[in-house]
Amino acid sequence: MNDISDAELIIVIGSNTTEQHPLASTRIFEALEKGAELYVVDPRKIRLTDFAHAYAAIEPGTNLPMINAMIHVIIEEGLINKEFIEKRTENYEEMKKSVADCTPEWAESISRVPAETIRQFARKYATTDKAMILFTMGVTQQTTGVKSIRALGNLAMITGHVGRPSTGINPLRGQNNVQGAGDMAALPDYLPGYQRPEWPETKERFTKAWGDFSCLRGRNIIEMFNLMEEGTMKAAYIVGENPVLSDPDQNHTIQCLEKVPFLVVQDIFLTETAHYADIVLPAASFLEREGTYTNTDRRVQMIHPVISPVGDSKPDWEIITEIMKRIGMNVDYQSPSDIMDEINSTTDLYGGITHERIKKVGIQWPCPTKDHPGTPILHVGEFIRGKGLFTINDFEFLGDQRSDEYPFLLTTGRVTHQYHTGTMTRKVWTLALEYPHGFVEIHPKDAEEYGIQMHQPVKITSARGSITAPAMVTDRINEKTLFVPFHFAESPANRLTGQNLDPIINIPALKVSAVRIEVEQ
């Protein structure tokens, strides 16, 4: 993250950094003070745009055409890094062909970003030595999310902005340990450390450590809910998640939870999801347990117990260990550091990261051995796969679009004083005071057309359902576009969002839903 402050150009795409990652945004401001330029791509004039040197008010769901057009411009104007492409990448010619028609004018017709702005972004990015891209869910949560990230990869590789300090494409992770949950394989298609279950050496390694295990490509969260609805899924165990508020299409989520025959929910509060459980297990909070979190920098850091668990609650690791024993597994973990020992021996990325070593300062993975210092920058000299592969990412319209019935596009997100489904932050009065309830942002022109006043309750309807929230009339949002934060149970944005999935990894297009708005009668 320190890299951010040394960058000369920072392009922020689909990341409301000052609100979601306040500390990461302080690094952006440090860079600005040193003379860096800031370019922002977002459907809302987020706070960062007040400090930006260029701003692209993009249509929700159309990052891909803009990125492909930037690549087109860089190739056409001869701004590519030939040496980098020759030495470290492959498939360049194919990729070049695929963006031949992606002119800025074509991208403007889809994304509404002026062609000249796209050229400006492309030229500046290609001609700046230390240029880095920051992104979050504003890129991923769309039907073309994966393609967009691969296209960003193309963009970084044609210009050689990879594997050096203050370059690269950098996702900022939304939750404290979303990096670690992936690293530890809370994923249907990996074992810990991104080892594939179908690799023979991985299978052998884990069979030795765990005994026989299921090594299929499992069902992801969206598929699991669909299997619950079909009646195939007989039991579900949900730990520290609140899908009723955080998953798309709330009515569908609730039907699935009602249908699954056996549901266990483990959390610190009786969440909206826990209401559908057969058994609820009380967990300890982050101040009441020990273990490690991995931050967005891949830095593995220790958390320490501050107070004892409230009431009869227990740390999650103790509860899971008890369940393991009771279904007949032979385990005996006395502390989180016992578990870390097993992680060290099965997961090379974490091979040398012990609790003892990170007591004071965290270590960044990959860290294969106990004397390895950790790895601040990935892909130095060589990509993990060897040569960087250029990919072909053609844009197509998938999922919701504006129509006569639903003339607006809804995008969702967060506000700085709240966190995710508000389970914790809405119970902190100092934070709750800042944003006591949800709202919907609407452009003044649209508000006038529909006769909507500031703070007036309005009803928003999609093909999935409707919600009511007070209007926030502001020119910080694009015309014919709405924004609703998803923290608030009484105006749940995810009742409106749908199951339009990225076809490659099934990320739902939470950032793009077609809706209509009307004054609440």
Place this chain on the structure above:
Amino acid sequence: MKRVETICGYCGCGCGIYVNVAEDDTVLGITPSYNHVVSKGKLCSKGWHGYAFVRDSRRLTSPLIRNSDGSFREADWDEALDKVAEGLKAATTAGDNTDHIGLISSARCTNEENFLMAKLARAGLKTSSIDHCARL
């Protein structure tokens, strides 16, 4: 008063905090960690204030089991855990359970806990269906 160094539990920045605690376990407040490699003495509003939910009266303090009339009753750990194991085992088949049992783990949990969830799913319940909210 004691002061415990730990990591903020909100976003992925991973800022360093000191939590100030009274003798009776009351959380008094947060102090930023000036030498922390990420936050360098700064914190956002959630970092400063976000701990108060810990002592909220609505915290779950005991396992709950659903009654036949739909309400919840408090239960002790042994009973609740036995029922969980029973329910999970009832959903297993002789073969692979990838389509029968689903586990959703959490970006709020530690690495150690996520590792255990992966192991419980694949090695214990013989299901590859485990995921968390990174998609969402």
